[in-house]
Amino acid sequence: MKRDYYEVLGVGKEASSDELKKAYRKLAMELHPDRNPGNKEAEEQFKEAAEAYSVLSDGEKRKVYDQFGHAGLGGGGGGGQQFQFDPNQFADFEDILGSFFGGGLFGDLFGGGGGGRRRASGEERGSDLQYNLKLSFRDALLGKEVVELSIPRLEACDTCRGSGCEAGTKAETCPQCRGAGQVAVRQGFFQMLTPCPRCSGKGRVIPKPCRDCKGEGRIHRKSKVSFKVPAGVDRGTRLRLQNQGEVGRFGGRTGDLYVVFDVEPDLRYERDGSDLHQRLEVAWPLLVIGGSLDVETPYGMDKIKLAPGTPADHVVKLQNAGVPRLQATGRGDLYLHLRVAVPKSLTAEQRDLVEQLRRSFGGDDEAEEGFLAKVFGSEKHGKKKK
Ligand SMILES: [Zn+2]
Ligand SMILES: [Zn+2]
Structure with a gap:
């Protein structure tokens, strides 16, 4: 019923x-x-x-x-x-x-x-699989030559080579549906087509199933899959590895394996697509009189030049020092957001010098408008700009 x-x-x-x-x-x-x-x-x-x-x-x-x-x-x-x-x-x-x-x-x-x-053959495409892979910030940025994953999946049975049949035998057309996979069933006055109960809709039966895979043609196995991570992947980037999913049934195509990346953050950098943003602390005298500064980029050391009178919230753009573009050539840029480093303690000599400086910019008690105010007070403008 x-x-x-x-x-x-x-x-x-x-x-x-x-x-x-x-x-x-x-x-x-x-x-x-x-x-x-x-x-x-x-x-x-x-x-x-x-x-x-x-x-x-x-x-x-x-x-x-x-x-x-x-x-x-x-x-x-x-x-x-x-x-x-x-x-x-x-x-x-x-x-x-x-x-x-x-x-x-x-x-x-x-x-x-x-x-x-x-299709009377019962062939069926293998499933696609997904693997979530966590990468360090650096590996995502620079790529990785070889990653080897151990993937549990259905593979073709070696014993029967995927046929599901005991050696020397083969699958036969289902006698009940004659390969159609569906049979007509009477429902009161009407007739309905329903999947053939004998072959479960496959259209064929295996008289002597392979002992190792029980006629399935596939067995569970853990296999090593290696591939290369391209430079510049981001969180959520999906890499398709064709034919690395589960093997199809009875001659069906093999599925694909999708590797989905997750990327660990790096406290130094904030990533925005292919651009990177970084805060850079600069001693205030350098902003005032200008000079050059060594900076570390993901690709090694670099030197930047600051002009005399550089504003405290200045942003320096280092071209091509960002993230490699995945679907294009070149890299994004690295933006250095300057931040004034204000010393918490000074030696007696330094204090004297700063004091002299302050006076030279005018009046003892007019510090508000004076040079120091410009520099120290500018910290509120020095916040990272986005
Ligand atoms: Zn059948
Ligand atoms: Zn088998």
Whole structure:
């Protein structure tokens, strides 16, 4: 007996279309065959959920189902009319699931869209995988020649070379559906196409499954994958390693591996795209009379020149000393935001000199307008500009 569609999705009869969608999406993710390799029960439940959703998400069909139950489906008219899945209804799920699983099963279940002919081979694209890799600020900036990851994934079974069959045997066309993957089931007056129970919609059966992979053609293994990190990756940059995901089923394409980067911050720098910003403390006399200053950039030491009378909030731009541009050539720039270093303590001699200086700029008690005020007071302007 067929289960109630609402029960299948685990929602109430009043469920909104959003609730239906959510419930179905959750089930589809849990039960997806790629997540449950070889688990026939999960596969059946997955298809059951897809069928339930295809009906309940359609206002018209849902009304009919609410009134007449399973027997009511198939629309008005006489008997013999077939009810089929509408592949278009699953378009948005394909987007969601496709990014997780490669969407192989949808192609399998619902045929080639308009073409109507499904692949009888049961082939299924392998899942894409994602690996989150944390990099130091420096490695993200300069790149890394070799990174080796240990990736657990499904790979082709060596014993049967991915066929799933014991040596000397091969897969046969499913006798029940004759390779079509679906069979007609009577529902009261109507006939419905449902995935073939014998072959679970694959269209073929394996008479003697391989002992090592139990007919799956794939086995779980941990494999080393090495690749190069390009210079200039940022937090969230995604690197696609083609064919490094899970192997497909029965000749299906291999999925891809996506490496998503996370980058540790560096207290010295603030990154803005391909530009870097850095605070640079400068002794105030240098701003006043000018001079040159050694600065450390990510690429080594550099020298900057400050003109006499450089403002306290001056920004020096070091061209091409920023982050390498990922999709282009060259690098961004490094901006040095000057900050006046005010000494907390002075020797008696220094104090005398500063005092003399202050006086030379005018009046004992007019420090507010005097030179020192300009320099010390300027600290409030010296904040980093963004
Ligand atoms: Zn079959
Ligand atoms: Zn095998």
